[in-house]
Amino acid sequence: xxxxxxxxxxxxxxSGPPAPVLPQTLSRxxxxxxxxxxxxxxxxxxxxxxxxxxVYASVQPASNFIQMEPNGGETATEKTEVWxxxxxxxxYVSVKAWESAPERTIANEMRRDSGNIRQGDSVGFGFDTYxxxxxxxxxxxxxxxxxxxxxxxxxxxxxxDWNPVWNLVAGTFDGGWTIxxxxxxxxxxYAPGTVQDWGFxxxxxxxxxxxxxxxxxxxxxxxxxxxxxxxxxxxxVVGLEAPPxxxxxxLKPYAIxxxxxxxxxxxxxxxxxxxxxxxxxxxxxxxxxxxxxTYNTDFAQVEADEQQVxxxxxxxxxxxxxxxxxxxxxxxTFGNNSGGTGNSATxxxxxxxxxxRIGLSGGREVPIWGGGRVTGRVGRYQLGVVNMQTKEDxxxxxxxxxxxxxxxxxxxxxxxxxGLLATSRSRSQTGTxxxxxxxxxxxxxxxxxxxVATYVAQTRTExxxxxxxxxxxxxxxxxxxxxxxxxxxxxxxxxNPEVGFLRRTDMRKNYxxxxxxxxxxxxxxxxKFSTIGQFTSIEDAAGRLTTRLTDAEFGVEFQxxxxxxxxxxxxxxxxxxxxxxxxxxxIPVGGYDFTVGRIGYNLGQQRRFSGNVLLERGQxxxxxxxxxTFNRSRIFFSPRLSMEPTVTLNWIDLPAGSFSSRxxxxxxxxxxxxxxxxxxxxxxxxxxxxxSTNARLRWEYRPGSEIFVVYNDERNSDxxxxxxxxxxxxxxxxxxxxxxx
Numbered sequence: 152x153x154x155x156x157x158x159x160x161x162x163x164x165x166s167g168p169p170a171p172v173l174p175q176t177l178s179r180x181x182x183x184x185x186x187x188x189x190x191x192x193x194x195x196x197x198x199x200x201x202x203x204x205x206v207y208a209s210v211q212p213a214s215n216f217i218q219m220e221p222n223g224g225e226t227a228t229e230k231t232e233v234w235x236x237x238x239x240x241x242x243y244v245s246v247k248a249w250e251s252a253p254e255r256t257i258a259n260e261m262r263r264d265s266g267n268i269r270q271g272d273s274v275g276f277g278f279d280t281y282x283x284x285x286x287x288x289x290x291x292x293x294x295x296x297x298x299x300x301x302x303x304x305x306x307x308x309x310x311x312d313w314n315p316v317w318n319l320v321a322g323t324f325d326g327g328w329t330i331x332x333x334x335x336x337x338x339x340x341y342a343p344g345t346v347q348d349w350g351f352x353x354x355x356x357x358x359x360x361x362x363x364x365x366x367x368x369x370x371x372x373x374x375x376x377x378x379x380x381x382x383x384x385x386x387x388v389v390g391l392e393a394p395p396x397x398x399x400x401x402l403k404p405y406a407i408x409x410x411x412x413x414x415x416x417x418x419x420x421x422x423x424x425x426x427x428x429x430x431x432x433x434x435x436x437x438x439x440x441x442x443x444x445t446y447n448t449d450f451a452q453v454e455a456d457e458q459q460v461x462x463x464x465x466x467x468x469x470x471x472x473x474x475x476x477x478x479x480x481x482x483x484t485f486g487n488n489s490g491g492t493g494n495s496a497t498x499x500x501x502x503x504x505x506x507x508r509i510g511l512s513g514g515r516e517v518p519i520w521g522g523g524r525v526t527g528r529v530g531r532y533q534l535g536v537v538n539m540q541t542k543e544d545x546x547x548x549x550x551x552x553x554x555x556x557x558x559x560x561x562x563x564x565x566x567x568x569x570g571l572l573a574t575s576r577s578r579s580q581t582g583t584x585x586x587x588x589x590x591x592x593x594x595x596x597x598x599x600x601x602x603v604a605t606y607v608a609q610t611r612t613e614x615x616x617x618x619x620x621x622x623x624x625x626x627x628x629x630x631x632x633x634x635x636x637x638x639x640x641x642x643x644x645x646x647n648p649e650v651g652f653l654r655r656t657d658m659r660k661n662y663x664x665x666x667x668x669x670x671x672x673x674x675x676x677x678x679k680f681s682t683i684g685q686f687t688s689i690e691d692a693a694g695r696l697t698t699r700l701t702d703a704e705f706g707v708e709f710q711x712x713x714x715x716x717x718x719x720x721x722x723x724x725x726x727x728x729x730x731x732x733x734x735x736x737x738i739p740v741g742g743y744d745f746t747v748g749r750i751g752y753n754l755g756q757q758r759r760f761s762g763n764v765l766l767e768r769g770q771x772x773x774x775x776x777x778x779x780t781f782n783r784s785r786i787f788f789s790p791r792l793s794m795e796p797t798v799t800l801n802w803i804d805l806p807a808g809s810f811s812s813r814x815x816x817x818x819x820x821x822x823x824x825x826x827x828x829x830x831x832x833x834x835x836x837x838x839x840x841x842x843s844t845n846a847r848l849r850w851e852y853r854p855g856s857e858i859f860v861v862y863n864d865e866r867n868s869d870x871x872x873x874x875x876x877x878x879x880x881x882x883x884x885x886x887x888x889x890x891x892x
Contacts, residue, residue: 185367190235196331200296201331202329216355231247233246243333261791262297266311268293275290278349279351280347289309295825296321306377319332349388349391352384361711363375365378366386372600400432401892405887408426409425442525457834460812483537499640505651508651517547521539533570538553553576571591573588588651610646621642666681684704685700701721722745728740734838743772747769759787781799797815797816815835827850847862859886
């Protein structure tokens with residue numbers, strides 16, 4: 152049943168075509184923009200995936216999705232229908248995905264929050280609840296009921312670790328599959344007022360055709376990730392009324408018990424039984440500002456880091472995995488650098504706020520007393536404040552330290568912004584005094600594909616008074632056929648953001664990249680060719696050339712989502728301090744020219760056996776190197792069982808001798824239901840002789856409440872007996888309970 156007021160209401164949207172008149176729920180204009188009507192219901196909605204309520208017969212769905220790939224701008228070849236309903240408690244999104252060949256539907260993941268969900272047939276949708284055309288809440292699901300959720304910021308940064316309370320059920324029918332989702336208004340934030348102005352986007356991925364289609368027209372240059380986040384292209388939502396947001400309180404107390412052995416500690420510990428309690432809380436200060444508080448913070452349930460091989464003289468980057476720091480992470484992005492993403496692993500751009508500095512030291516956990524975070528929006532301003540206090544840890548020589556971060560950002564024009572960020576650490580890493588970082592930045596978007604980003608930052612460490620600045624100016628044009636990037640980056644020798652991450656210091660970097668990516672019309676099997684040329688020149692503060700890279704790559708993206716690539720790299724490196732790439736293989740001081748060739752093939756992840764294979768061969772400083780990497784791989788046994796092996800092999804010949812390194816690992820996952828799964832990550836690194844195991848069971852036994860069972864084991868395979876000797880081991884059980892008031 153529909154509310155009569157909903158039938159009569161025809162409020163015009165803020166932008167886009169006129170509001171549709173019921174029973175129609177979608178209108179379009181010639182530019183591909185759309186307006187979709189949300190319909191209020193009074194009868195109970197049963198979230199069961201069947202789509203059998205009477206309202207589905209009386210209200211026509213939004214349909215006729217528009218391809219982004221492979222034929223951008225054309226109508227999708229498979230029909231997709233979507234409805235938006237709401238009542239006093241929830242907003243409902245229902246999708247009916249028609250299939251001309253249902254037996255070819257690819258669904259290879261059942262686990263919640265898995266990145267593999269979008270590697271098969273899937274549907275996704277997002278809400279721009281503030282209608283700022285920059286940020287949105289993202290949801291995604293497949294025909295098995297697997298689901299994931301996240302937040303996008305500035306149409307670029309994405310955090311998949313926002314985990315709201317919501318419900319989703321998938322179903323099937325003779326011609327395809329369905330999903331029904333119920334999202335409580337209390338699980339999201341939106342602007343004040345009953346009548347809401349939201350944006351909405353929906354996506355359908357048909358993997359066996361490798362077709363991607365959206366409710367509104369999206370340029371093919373965006374790709375699926377950028378297209379999902381492009382809130383400026385979302386359809387306008389009319390007819391939606393939301394309840395006033397109260398200052399709701401959410402509490403999640405936990406209890407934990409552990410049995411621990413640590414043979415490398417001083418003194419050693421064997422089978423020590425321990426337990427603790429703590430609590431996380433969330434409080435709505437205002438309609439748009441939320442406070443997150445934590446006491447006796449514990450992250451025992453977090454998956455272990457994936458080990459890496461480092462053949463350079465620079466620091467390794469490991470992504471943040473702790474939920475408390477990941478939620479709303481995009482607010483703290485500075486200088487258009489996507490902090491926390493895989494790009495940070497090789498980026499020279501400093502991260503001014505790197506949350507792993509809090510509660511971790513040398514890869515080992517430092518206990519946290521607690522702290523808080525305030526995030527939200529006031530008009531065109533975004534605000535983020537973090538304050539955390541760690542405990543003293545004598546074993547790690549880590550004193551009790553306070554960490555503070557303040558971020559303020561002001562939206563400009565359609566998709567531009569300026570802001571400032573400041574961090575403070577009460578005890579520096581050297582233990583002498585404090586450390587502060589502060590900077591201003593701007594990101595300016597022009598037209599559809601042109602972006603300019605810049606920042607200026609400075610650090611202050613007690614006892615250091617000069618050469619403490621950094622700046623960046625970057626321009627990027629990211630068209631479908633052509634691409635261009637130009638960058639100037641400077642980092643002074645004493646620039647020291649101790650609540651951040653700095654891969655390398657003392658540099659003046661000039662970088663340029665050009666790309667040509669035509670789409671051939673005469674080769675049916677090929678979607679796109681890609682030719683990329685890159686040049687990097689880095690000097691130190693004294694004007695000496697320290698790095699010069701010239702890189703050329705040719706790639707072919709096939710219609711079946713496979714990709715082939717071949718490349719050639721010419722490198723010059725000035726080594727001013729000798730270092731070891733693997734134990735015993737030391738690179739002496741000097742200047743080195745070397746050339747490396749590479750060839751790789753990426754098997755699309757919709758296959759039963761997928762992954763990236765890369766072979767590299769060439770000069771390596773004063774010797775040669777052959778490298779073989781197999782990563783991002785997956786062996787699909789069933790929707791419940793999968794394996795993700797990783798292999799990195801390097802054979803190095805130097806004047807001092809021949810050396811090798813091996814990093815071998817695999818993650819095995821068994822999923823009983825979308826909310827109950829077990830996984831194990833086993834890794835071996837020949838450089839450290841460490842064999843590590845991290846096994847986890849996660850069960851969301853009720854919405855927002857979880858049970859974790861974790862087993863960690865680390866052994867040294869270089870012992871005198873030849874058998875891996877135990878270094879440390881822990882068995883942990885953690886239970887939390889979610890309360891909302």
